[in-house]
Amino acid sequence: MNEMARPKAEGxxxxxxxxxxxxxxxxxxxxxxxxxxxxMVVIAIMAFLACLTLGAxxxxxxxxxxxxxxxxxxxxxxxxxxxxLDMDATLEKAKNLALGFVGTQEGTIMDxxxxxxxxxxxxxxxxxxxxxxxxxxxxxxxxxxNPPDFVAMRDLLSKEIPQAFLDDHRxxxxxxxxxxxxxxxxxxxxxxxxxTAMVLTVVFATRGVISGNRHIVEVLHFVGAExxxxxxxxxxxxxxxxxxxxxxxxAVAAILFxxxxxxxxxxxxxxxxxxATALFGTxxxxxxxxxxxxxxxxxxxxxxxxxxxxxxxxxxxxxxxIRSDPGRxxxxxxx
Amino acid sequence: MIHFENVGLRYxxxxxxxxxxxxxxPKRSFQFLTGPSGAxxxxxxxxxxxxxxxxxxxxxxxxxxxxxxxxxxxxxLRRRVGIVFQDFRLxxxxxxxxxxxxxxxxxxxxxxxxxxxxxxxxxxVGLGERINVLPPVLSGGExxxxxxxxxxxxxxxxxxxxxxxxxxxxxxxxxxxxxxxELNRLGTAVVIATHDLGLMDQVNxxxxxxxxxxxxxxx
Numbered sequence: 001m002n003e004m005a006r007p008k009a010e011g012x013x014x015x016x017x018x019x020x021x022x023x024x025x026x027x028x029x030x031x032x033x034x035x036x037x038x039x040m041v042v043i044a045i046m047a048f049l050a051c052l053t054l055g056a057x058x059x060x061x062x063x064x065x066x067x068x069x070x071x072x073x074x075x076x077x078x079x080x081x082x083x084x085l086d087m088d089a090t091l092e093k094a095k096n097l098a099l100g101f102v103g104t105q106e107g108t109i110m111d112x113x114x115x116x117x118x119x120x121x122x123x124x125x126x127x128x129x130x131x132x133x134x135x136x137x138x139x140x141x142x143x144x145x146n147p148p149d150f151v152a153m154r155d156l157l158s159k160e161i162p163q164a165f166l167d168d169h170r171x172x173x174x175x176x177x178x179x180x181x182x183x184x185x186x187x188x189x190x191x192x193x194x195x196t197a198m199v200l201t202v203v204f205a206t207r208g209v210i211s212g213n214r215h216i217v218e219v220l221h222f223v224g225a226e227x228x229x230x231x232x233x234x235x236x237x238x239x240x241x242x243x244x245x246x247x248x249x250x251a252v253a254a255i256l257f258x259x260x261x262x263x264x265x266x267x268x269x270x271x272x273x274x275x276a277t278a279l280f281g282t283x284x285x286x287x288x289x290x291x292x293x294x295x296x297x298x299x300x301x302x303x304x305x306x307x308x309x310x311x312x313x314x315x316x317x318x319x320x321x322i323r324s325d326p327g328r329x330x331x332x333x334x335x
Numbered sequence: 336m337i338h339f340e341n342v343g344l345r346y347x348x349x350x351x352x353x354x355x356x357x358x359x360x361p362k363r364s365f366q367f368l369t370g371p372s373g374a375x376x377x378x379x380x381x382x383x384x385x386x387x388x389x390x391x392x393x394x395x396x397x398x399x400x401x402x403x404x405x406x407x408x409x410x411x412l413r414r415r416v417g418i419v420f421q422d423f424r425l426x427x428x429x430x431x432x433x434x435x436x437x438x439x440x441x442x443x444x445x446x447x448x449x450x451x452x453x454x455x456x457x458x459x460v461g462l463g464e465r466i467n468v469l470p471p472v473l474s475g476g477e478x479x480x481x482x483x484x485x486x487x488x489x490x491x492x493x494x495x496x497x498x499x500x501x502x503x504x505x506x507x508x509x510x511x512x513x514x515x516x517e518l519n520r521l522g523t524a525v526v527i528a529t530h531d532l533g534l535m536d537q538v539n540x541x542x543x544x545x546x547x548x549x550x551x552x553x554x
Contacts, residue, residue, distance in 0.1 A: 021467075022430075022432050022450065022454075022466060022467065023430065023467055025433060025436075025440075025446050026428065026429055026430070026433055028426075028429075028437075028440070030428040215424070215426075216426060218424070219424050219426055219437070220437075220441060221410075222384075222386075222413070222418060222420075222424070223437050223438040223441055223485065224410045224411070224413045224414035224438060224441060224442070224489070225410060225441035226407075226410045226441075227407075227410075229441055229443070319386075320406055
């Protein structure tokens, strides 16, 4: 107030006093209030649910890929018994023929004991395979990335061993692929729904909090603040709230997955763990899953901040709209 | 400094609240704006503060035609006008000091560069001992003085005050009037909207009387 040489305040002639102390400048928006805390809780809950869904979809996807991979890693050659056939020699021949193809890795002839174990659920124990015309199997492991030519293998086997039948598990693989992709699509659909609900909840909650602080926008406007300044103040405030909320929700989800994964690993081969694995797969998200959770947290924080910016800018636009169109100033005092 | 020419304003399709306003507010002038309730005093103050646009007529502020000024430049122009609202509009979570410093803070100034000025101004309006107090604890008169200090903080060329003595007792009203007179003596033009005839009788100043949307000026 230089050129306005204001009169010295009363008391300046009295003995020197301690200099006036001023508290550290408070933020323009109150750092915490009921609305802000409620918004933080809403964001934390929505972040938790979104991360949970994201983790579940990642798990289903990993489990489905695992099944698919296990089945398509092997092919089976079935030899049907027939009159005068030397089964052991034929099995060995079939194995060698198959291993002659590029893309095959290992061949295993399923021995009598293994075949008996396979049939045990239907034919019981103590089975003598020589008494029954039971087909025998050769299991060939293949390179998934570079599979052999199944058509050529099938042709060669049927020419050399008419009793041989090649099963490349395509039917099962195709069914599993279709089931896995259906499951992943359903999961992705649920994820999109949860994310949409989260976006809308966060947007509405943020707008609610801002409308509760509209008087601050007005005061800033009247003391000559530019729109960019007001928007920046609100952005800073809401970025803090949303980062705290989304970090809490995401951390709880990540910890939950880590605890379930640890429990599953420590209780392997117990009925509870086996049942949980059968139902949900492995509770292991991997690096990609945890990165997804982190990304979700960042997305929520940015979304809240952007919503705050747009809402404040709209409030300022409304103030300007009232200015240019006085007919809209409903409820404003006019004496 | 401010020039109104045939200014009229209506809300929506309603009747004109203000009609054919033609007047000037010169630099360093002091005037009362008065009239019965509903005559349009607050609306006229809002026109002066650029928070409303007239439906007709010309307003020139600081030599510029308001209708030609882009929206983004209005905050810069508003900084040359101080306004004191009837309901004070102090932010309850900020101390008296922080409320008064707000106009400088929104201009991006460093706190250390204005601390002494704010404290000096608060002492000048008699709030030197209340700088760290939150508004809910202040009395009506103290709030009014804090609002006046905030309006004066960035040395406006004109101060608009809406019923500044409406919520205070006569001694405090007298004190506030002295403050406005002192401010005017130091070079700021002052417009005080009031019903208080007693207050107006204490000063031989220009009177702008609004009646049914029309303005009569008594020099």
